[in-house]
Amino acid sequence: MTFIDSNLSIGRWPFARLPQRSPQQLATHLQKHQIQTGLVSHLETLFLADPDPANRELLSACKRIPELVPVPALNLALPNWLASLESYRTAAEIKAVKLYPNFHNFRLASRACTELVQHLQTEKIRLIVNVRVQDERHQYHGLKIQGVRTQQIRRLAQRFPDFKILCTGLFRPEILELAPDCPNLNFDLSFADWHELVNGLLETITPDRLFFGSHTPLMVTEANTYKLQSSTISQSLKTQIARGNAQRFFEL
Numbered sequence: 001m002t003f004i005d006s007n008l009s010i011g012r013w014p015f016a017r018l019p020q021r022s023p024q025q026l027a028t029h030l031q032k033h034q035i036q037t038g039l040v041s042h043l044e045t046l047f048l049a050d051p052d053p054a055n056r057e058l059l060s061a062c063k064r065i066p067e068l069v070p071v072p073a074l075n076l077a078l079p080n081w082l083a084s085l086e087s088y089r090t091a092a093e094i095k096a097v098k099l100y101p102n103f104h105n106f107r108l109a110s111r112a113c114t115e116l117v118q119h120l121q122t123e124k125i126r127l128i129v130n131v132r133v134q135d136e137r138h139q140y141h142g143l144k145i146q147g148v149r150t151q152q153i154r155r156l157a158q159r160f161p162d163f164k165i166l167c168t169g170l171f172r173p174e175i176l177e178l179a180p181d182c183p184n185l186n187f188d189l190s191f192a193d194w195h196e197l198v199n200g201l202l203e204t205i206t207p208d209r210l211f212f213g214s215h216t217p218l219m220v221t222e223a224n225t226y227k228l229q230s231s232t233i234s235q236s237l238k239t240q241i242a243r244g245n246a247q248r249f250f251e252l
Helices: 023-032 050-061 081-091 111-123 152-160 173-176 197-201 221-229 236-250
Strands: 001-010 035-042 067-071 096-099 126-130 163-167 185-188
Touching: 001 023, 001 067, 001 163, 001 236, 023 035, 023 067, 035 050, 035 236, 050 067, 067 081, 081 111, 096 111, 096 197, 111 126, 111 152, 152 163, 152 173, 173 185, 173 197
Parallel strands: 001 035, 035 067, 096 126, 126 163, 163 185
Antiparallel strands: none
């Protein structure tokens, strides 16, 4: 079984001694785990006042590595986010952009977020909203950042019911809370854990809404591939979640 990974990062995470892989080393690592394509963002965009330099580094690196699809992060608290996005589109094909509202200190109800969604709808670019980068229980004591509230996500989804959004980093209870009321939300499985996880989620959620995400390097890649490999669902459903949904959603 091969995978498309919807939740990857490059760059340095300052609060743990994680593997420091170059983009090419990351692509080689993914191949070892049967991950054929990965959507990747840059961790330094979380900590820079302006994420633009890290985004440009990401775009440049991915040009040389076709297995990595760049997903620039936008800080909607800055006035130049649209100009930044348009400049990225001249440098590379942009399949999606990513928001980290809790790190960049803006709300999904903001005017800028509304304008972004309207722009993405027009330009047919996908939106990824990252809920958390690290389990709050494991955070460094000097940096406590709560996950994006489900209420914010619900309100955004319900304001734009025809616009599909991929949410990464949700815990299993949060997925189950949002899924029934927000049919336009899709979810990666990186932070979702439970006995027979996938089987249980499929009791509430249709399989087309679940995406594989490893959250490499902040999580162990194999731990997330195993969630699907060990599941007792049919092989066709495994394939759909492992790569089919992402392939269609991002037009890969």
